[in-house]
Amino acid sequence: MIDLNNVDELQINKDHQIKFKHFRKTIQGQTFMKDDTDYEKVCGDRWDLNVVNTPIIIVKALNENDVKETIKFSRDNKLKVVVKTTGHNNNSVTDGGVLLDLSLMKSISVNPNNQTVTVGGGCTLHDVDEATSKYGLATPLGQISSVGIGGFSSGGGFGHLTKLHGLSCDNLLECIIITADGESKLCNNETNQDLFWAIRGAGGFVGVIVSFTFKCYPISNVVVGTFIYNIDGTNNAKNALIEVGTRHLNTSDPLVYAININPGLPDHVMVKVLYFGDSSIGESLVQQFQNSTNPTTSSISIDTPFTKIQWEFDGIIAPGKYYQEGPLLKSTITPAIADALLQTISTRNTQTFSSIIVTELGGKVNMVHQNETAFPVRNSTFNIFISSVIFTPNLEQPLKEWTKNSINLFKDYIAGEYINTSYSTDMKLIFKENFDRLIKVKDQYDPNNIFRSLK
Template sequence: MTENTAIQEFSTHLRGKLIQLGDPEYDEARKVYNGMIDKRPQFIVRCVDVADVMQAVNFARDQKLLLAVRGGGHSVPGMGTSEGGLVIDLSLMNGIRVDPDEKTVRVEGGCTWGAVDHATHAFGMATTGGVIASTGVGGLTLGGGSGYLTRKHGLSIDNLLEADMVLADGSYVTVNEKSHEDLFWAVRGGGGNFGVVTSFLFKLHPVSIDYAGPMLWSLDQIKPVMQWYREFALAAPEDLYGFFAFLQVPPGAPFPEEYHNQKMGGVLWCYLGDPDKADKVFDPIRNLTPKPAIDLVGPIPHPALQSMFDPLYPPGEQWYIKADFINEIPDEAIDLHIKYARELPTPTSGMHLYPIDGAAHKVKKDATAWSFREANWSQVIIGVDPDPANKEKITDWVRAYHEAIHPYSAGGAYINFLMDEGDERIRATYRENYDRLAEIKQKYDPTNLFRINQNIKPVAMA
């Protein structure tokens, strides 16, 4: 069979669309969230159902094509595309079904968290799903998934009940605690190494109106606040979540005009407890010395909180990030954080410390692929700018910041916050779980077809 014949036959077996290099819609179809990523796959398959995914996996394997899988396309290192290969684009597979009696939601692999939040909010429920609504469900979940609900309800993987998958041999399986238990263990934190997840089943929790929002302080006052935060955040009830951030205040509502474009530090809070007790919970925070310069905490629908950052981070901007897990925040680290906060290179660059304690700590480190169950925060340093001319500016700042602060880390990092940093960094993240992951990879993907990810190599290739 000639190459053209194989492509034609492949196309006729798809319900979705096969987009090739040179097609009119190709340049738009190949775009991913990070504008710094500029790859040109040979084929993009916009799948509409599981059968399309099976066809695409078989074609890529048989034609020895470099295979990438794109859900929301948010992967900062560009794991949702490939140079000269084939991209399985799941964006048209975006069905969602809420079961209010069972308190679950079935989510197809191309969904974003904004779509899920919209669907579940109608029933007064939610599950853990990041902090940017345009993030894809698939990538975030397979890497672990932290967000506003983590301290109360655990990581996304702690709420995952089962997943439907297409494997490297083109077969279709459902994985859960009773079926393909080894694979179910691996996909909870092991990334996209083991197949294409076409749907997820999550448990839901009563979440509707949060008491949430940012409190910000000037950098001149932030050191005692950060010293207070490092103790308070870990001792707070699980109903209260707050991630620490350094940022430049956006020049618009609802931020007071006198603080527009100022570099500040603070906490973005989310309280999930009794609304009648919210003011009492926040009284000691509001009466800190120094008091917050900006206090925008109040009742807000959960989907509105989830999408709060979306306008600041539209698709196509330049991104570069570095990350670490954090156990403690000593004074020396605080001084370094403040130093680099003063040097924020662009308006949307910053640093976030996401809590991953509380309910996430109650799961044993070998119960899922996520190894760092004892870590208290997932830290990420982000360089962002719309102008490609600032690529080096944001990259240099992120690297310098990370090099300075990394000695105070726990080692390893949230897999979704890693760039292309090599095998040792991946091993440091999975630690003692890595060898088990490599054995499962050998069983289900011995030729490493699914390698456009933070790759766990099969045992035979290690």
């Protein structure tokens, strides 16, 4: 066992020693090394456990200075830096690099007058929704509240408010990022505009964001219709999916749709229909959707707290080993896409749990030009997210093959890949026409490539 307080140098190889003791003195948070008592526990403190995570050093940063010192230390010792908050993403692991854990940096400040929220890089979506809801406000965030704000929003970020108010990164007003030189930079539409452009879609490639300020919107209680359809010979499930797709094409449709196929109920489709506004109008509109389909079971809730919708998966989607992937569509849900969705779930491996979450984009997302932010897929209508739990090691490869084969069913309808749900290493495929500009920003602010690589 290593006594961290007495280690002066850590031998990496015959030519490279790291002076850990000196570095430790610069950190106000916590540091962990291999063979330390708590090292394995801290490595495993993450949501997705289906990773190989063997950092040479873990830093649980307490403040901005800890982040700066960690970046300088990593740069000087030619070590890669990966950033983690909750560990939902497989990009928050390293083999032999530095793991920078921001989970202790949880400051939140809501300004109800100008309708903004400023949050620390270690906050979760739950933390943010909890703070803003006290003022009747919300910013566009995702549907799994244990996700960290940093990777989610800097990769794009979508959820229940996306159609109405855009991506999470579209609602980022400014942020503070620490780049490879160890210096903090304020970024917004007037200051460090090139960095601000890159952060909105590719933040993890150019630095560590320690503070975000988002635009918020008044969100009162919500009308929620929950409709369940059996996947059977009646075609009701398929018709419900097509109905969502048809309504999506109507740009004046004020309803928002969220779909979960196999939502803990085998061989079922659940469609949630949401209305943000006057409850009497919303109830009528949601009922019209119910009347146009033929759900097996249905319920309509009036004045549902927005946080109840945001937090409904809390305690259900537990940490574990997962394989998750899914593309962004350029087509609405057509009969062919509905067939592909139902075929996908019908061919799943019943020895484990797999589901498909379909999130509606369109709306405000499509109104932003593809070059305005680093996030390039502005013609997307829906995201299809296929998630599977790996109960035993022998299931992993079959699940990967099933997922790949399923995504191939949508190949003619795909607008692009989503950085937060992709295992692709081809960043040109993900960032498309924005790749060359992103490379220039990367070369300027991370010339030694200590953060996530673009190529």
